[in-house]
Amino acid sequence: MAVEEGVTAKLRPEQFNSLHLPARPSLYVGDLHPSVTKAxxxxxxxxxxxxxxxxxCTDALSGRSLCYGYVNFLTPTEASIAMDCLNHTILKGKxxxxxxxxxxxxQRKTGVGNLFVKNLDPSINSARLQSLFCKFGTVLSCKVAEDNGKRKGFGFVQFDSEHSAMAAxxxxxxxxxxxxxxxxSIPSSFSDFSD
Structure with missing residues (x-):
């Protein structure tokens, strides 16, 4: 199963020294197609x-996919490379x-660093939204809302700091x-940022 290419910014090797990598090299992978398997x-x-x-992650009763999972790497640098190269790439059509x-x-529940963005053109996907905001700081998560594959014209951006969010x-x-x-704007509800 090959991953199709998507639009994402690439880090150069010299940029890894300036990253603040977490001690746990674990990545959350969300918005998965329901048919995606562990393999x-x-x-x-x-x-x-x-x-x-x-x-x-699967439902305990039905066994159906909850459309998210976790990938754990040996080192934070490897996880960072994976996130940079694969974020917003297509797997099974999503x-x-x-x-x-x-x-x-x-941080996610308190809303620190979170922004709500609306009036987006239908051509703006999550990768494009991230590219608009990443120049203001480290984007932890970025998502354009969709319904059955149709973009709804709004989205959410989560920065690692309030300072970056306010600058954006x-x-x-x-x-x-x-x-x-x-x-x-700063969102009034932060439930949309939950995994």
């Missing part, structure tokens, strides 16, 4: 480094959303992208 995940990530384990596994959901908000709110006037 598919392993195959998609195996060229990125030494994989210690792969977990696909782009994977990859981020560092956050065992402690406090001030710079991008009320700007034009693809002919549409962006609305960027």
């Amino acid at each position: 598919d995940l392993f195959e998609a990530f195996r060229g990125m480094g030494h994989i210690l384990s792969v977990r696909l 782009p994977m959303r990859i981020m560092w596994s956050q065992r402690n959901p406090i 908000l001030k710079s991008l709110h009320d700007t034009f992208v693809e002919g549409k006037n962006l609305y960027v």
